[in-house]
Amino acid sequence: EDQVTQSPEALRLQEGESSSLNCSYTVSGLRGLFWYRQDPGKGPEFLFTLYSAGEEKEKERLKATLTKKESFLHITAPKPEDSATYLCAVQGPSGSARQLTFGSGTQLTVLP
Amino acid sequence: SAVISQKPSRDICQRGTSLTIQCQVDSQVTMMFWYRQQPGQSLTLIATANQGSEATYESGFVIDKFPISRPNLTFSTLTVSNMSPEDSSIYLCSVTGGKDNQPQHFGDGTRLSIL
Numbered sequence: 001e002d003q004v005t006q007s008p009e010a011l012r013l014q015e016g017e018s019s020s021l022n023c024s025y026t027v028s029g030l031r032g033l034f035w036y037r038q039d040p041g042k043g044p045e046f047l048f049t050l051y052s053a054g055e056e057k058e059k060e061r062l063k064a065t066l067t068k069k070e071s072f073l074h075i076t077a078p079k080p081e082d083s084a085t086y087l088c089a090v091q092g093p094s095g096s097a098r099q100l101t102f103g104s105g106t107q108l109t110v111l112p
Numbered sequence: 113s114a115v116i117s118q119k120p121s122r123d124i125c126q127r128g129t130s131l132t133i134q135c136q137v138d139s140q141v142t143m144m145f146w147y148r149q150q151p152g153q154s155l156t157l158i159a160t161a162n163q164g165s166e167a168t169y170e171s172g173f174v175i176d177k178f179p180i181s182r183p184n185l186t187f188s189t190l191t192v193s194n195m196s197p198e199d200s201s202i203y204l205c206s207v208t209g210g211k212d213n214q215p216q217h218f219g220d221g222t223r224l225s226i227l
Contacts, residue, residue: 031213032213032215034215034216036218041220041223042220042221043116043204043206043218043219043220043221044155044204044218045218046113046215046216046217049213049215051213087154087155089155091213099157099160100155100157100216102154102155102156103154104153104154105154
């Protein structure tokens, strides 16, 4: 059974204080690892897909990296508008071909 | 990416009643999914909505409780039947394209409270 663990559960940063969110996963054959951002009252918004160890993706202040056991979402010089819950999900070979297993998320608060 | 609209955005319902949630996409999509997100928790897949055939349900979810329709490639409904307070949750529709490993894109969800 695929498992995803995200840490920390909650993170408070000062504006400009860089940090990283962790997503540890267990899956027998990773098809893809996905990062989403979820704002209150909204559905998850797609950020990145990573397919293989060593891969990196960047978007503005966010950078996602992947190893064989975990993924990191690095946030450089965050701004208050980066405050949201960040979700990680994996797609493995079990179940339907496109089934995602989600972690419980990291709630990020960036203080001005 | 596709624009996904869910209706209603929120509702408050009485115990024992049923509610049908609609998911409309602005373009044809291959796969449509229904998720539940309980307060403070992550997303759990309820079922995959298959066009022209019965939905595929995940463990712990049954068709009698969560009947799903998908009459075409842009529309699906999820009904929450005989509701109890434990069904209070956010219900989310997601879609993806034809290729494997494509990301899923989500609607903004239906916030359901059962009294």
